[in-house]
Amino acid sequence: MKVTTATAHFLWVFLASISHSVICSTLRNETDRLSLLEFKNSITLNPHQSLISWNDSTHFCSWEGISCSSKNPPRVTAIDLRNQGLVGHISPSLGNLTFLRNLSLATNGFTGQIPESLGHLRRLRSLYLSNNTLQGIIPSFANCSELTVLWLDHNDLAGGFPGGLPLGLQELQLSSNRLVGTIPPSLSNITALRKLSFAFNGITGSIPGELATLSGVEILYASSNRLLGGFPEAILNMSVLVALSLSTNSFSGELPSGIGSLLPNLRQIAIGINFFHGDIPSSLANASNLVKIDISENNFTGVVPASIGKLANLTRLNLEMNQLHARSKQDWEFMDSVANCTQLQGISIARNQMEGEVPGSLGNFSVQLQYLFLGQNQLSGSFPSGIANLPNLIILGLDYNRFSGSVPQWLGGLKTLQKLSLSTNSFTGYLPSSLSNLSHLTEILLDTNQFIGNIP
Ligand SMILES: *[C@@H]1O[C@H](CO)[C@@H](O)[C@H](O)[C@H]1NC(C)=O
Ligand SMILES: *[C@@H]1O[C@H](CO)[C@@H](O)[C@H](O)[C@H]1NC(C)=O
Ligand SMILES: *[C@@H]1O[C@H](CO)[C@@H](O)[C@H](O)[C@H]1NC(C)=O
Ligand SMILES: *[C@@H]1O[C@H](CO)[C@@H](O)[C@H](O)[C@H]1NC(C)=O
Ligand SMILES: *[C@@H]1O[C@H](CO)[C@@H](O)[C@H](O)[C@H]1NC(C)=O
Ligand SMILES: *[C@@H]1O[C@H](CO)[C@@H](O)[C@H](O)[C@H]1NC(C)=O
Ligand SMILES: *[C@@H]1O[C@H](CO)[C@@H](O)[C@H](O)[C@H]1NC(C)=O
Ligand SMILES: *[C@@H]1O[C@H](CO)[C@@H](O)[C@H](O)[C@H]1NC(C)=O
Ligand SMILES: *[C@@H]1O[C@H](CO)[C@@H](O)[C@H](O)[C@H]1NC(C)=O
Ligand SMILES: *[C@@H]1O[C@H](CO)[C@@H](O)[C@H](O)[C@H]1NC(C)=O
Ligand SMILES: *[C@@H]1O[C@H](CO)[C@@H](O)[C@H](O)[C@H]1NC(C)=O
Ligand SMILES: *[C@@H]1O[C@H](CO)[C@@H](O)[C@H](O)[C@H]1NC(C)=O
Secondary structure (H helix, E strand, C coil), X not given: CHXXXXXXXXXXXXXXXXXXXXXXXXXXXXXXXHHHHHHHHCEEECCCCCCCCCXXXXXXXXXXXXXXXXXXXXXXXXXXXXXXCCEEECCHHHHHCCCCCEEECCCCEEEEECCHHHHHCCCCCEEECCCCEEECCCCCCCCCCCCCEEECCCCCCCCECCCCCCCCCCEEECCCCCCEECCCHHHHHCCCCCEEECXXXXXXXXXXXXXXXXXXXXXXXXXXXXXXXXXXXXXXXXXXXXXXXXXXXXXXXXXXXXXXXXXXXCCEEECCCCEEEECCCHHHHHCCCCCEEECCCCEECCCCCHHHHHCCCCCEEECCCCCCEECXXXXXXXXXXHCCCCCCCEEECCCCEEEECCCHHHHHCCCCCCEEECCCCEEEECCCHHHHHCCCCCEEECCCCEEEECCCHHHHHCCCCCEEECCCCEEEEECCHHHHHCCCCCEEECCCCEEECCCC
């Protein structure tokens, strides 16, 4: 009897635990289904019928855009509904998908706030909400300890720079929103960061020195904000940096003289439209992988360092709108050196203080050159003959200089030319008939010269 009672008791507990687990698992997978249906209900426009399969005739794991774990019961692990034209708000019910690892709703028409409940998804690894019109403040993701990718760019998000970030975050993409306020020094704790972009916002203040701890950052885009201060010291500790943009801010002061040696992996540097002054550090050329350099619209002075020719992979060099000068033969040496940049596609030295004749070494420039801007200097002499060796030019600007003499017949041989500006010089004589061969030409500026005759 006793044994039977014990057995019965054991069986009862055993059966109870089975039924309990059955109820639980049914509830759990029912939660996922109901959460998804609630999400669907908050979609007001579904132009590609992406959610037509989201109905009771199919298991939710077969619904379009849904991936599940193969465990029993299956749970939703990924939602990928990017670029589906969906309009609506993001239902907080997604916060109930406790097994969700990847969520992409990028490039749709989602409005409203990012639900705080997404911050409860402890297994979340990647969240892509780019290219929507989401509003409000960015909720805390501090509890999403597995989150490595957070892309919120191209929305209408407001408030301050997000503070609640998990320590393992590797990519933080916040560009093109309406974020204001300063960069919190606590960002320095997110030492796993590799990509950091907050370009096109209203961020103020300086880049905190504490961020020197982010030594693994490879991409830093901070352009078009209201940042100020000298060149951020913290950046000099990001020795694996590949791409840096600080353009269109209010940075000032001189560039650190060792910049190229401290950032040897740089491929792109864009610091245009700021208030930097002083010399262009010749060490820049120590970053031998540099492909693009843009230091335009600052107040740089001195000569262009001749070391620039060491950059074998340079394709774009934009130095325009500074106060760089070249008077003596020695000052012009950089032209000889740039001829070594065999990949060069575009160069601008427009609106500086370059004087005298353009060196013949222009004719040794890469035949790949497409853009050549020499305008708004004090250049003189005849039409630069070296240009004849640049058969792939698309835009040529010689405007606002003191060039004289006639326009050469060979100019009509630059078949790819689309824009030509000779405006405001002292060119004379007839325009060469060959110009009529320039079948791609869309813009030609000839005013304020001493031409005679007709336009061919
Ligand atoms: C339900 O989804 C299936 C595809 O899974 C689809 O073929 C069917 O048309 C849908 N039913 C309705 C009523 O939309
Ligand atoms: C829930 O799980 C049970 C058992 O694992 C399974 O039989 C059932 O099909 C699942 N239901 C849903 C809606 O996933
Ligand atoms: C999901 O979570 C919300 C709160 O975020 C709650 O109100 C709702 O009842 C939950 N839905 C399901 C199906 O569990
Ligand atoms: C989920 O995100 C992780 C991290 O970003 C990525 O490695 C993985 O390929 C993604 N999986 C799916 C199914 O999208
Ligand atoms: C956002 O849209 C742009 C094109 O406008 C696209 O290149 C980019 O891949 C989109 N972002 C995401 C995360 O899908
Ligand atoms: C993170 O988790 C802790 C512990 O569960 C909780 O107290 C806290 O409110 C959570 N924070 C957020 C932002 O969800
Ligand atoms: C970094 O995190 C630690 C521990 O959470 C905290 O004490 C410290 O204040 C944080 N550092 C900054 C600069 O916020
Ligand atoms: C600079 O980066 C190194 C790792 O490359 C790190 O050990 C050091 O603490 C960082 N310096 C500062 C001031 O954070
Ligand atoms: C860096 O550049 C400077 C100036 O061009 C040069 O003197 C120095 O040797 C270079 N250093 C390295 C490590 O290449
Ligand atoms: C230039 O680029 C090529 C191919 O990307 C690379 O192999 C080479 O090392 C680069 N050269 C320099 C000097 O960085
Ligand atoms: C540039 O420098 C010149 C002379 O050094 C100075 O007069 C001028 O105000 C500066 N301009 C800017 C925008 O900083
Ligand atoms: C450019 O190449 C020539 C040889 O073609 C070499 O003498 C000169 O030192 C090079 N200049 C630079 C800056 O690399």
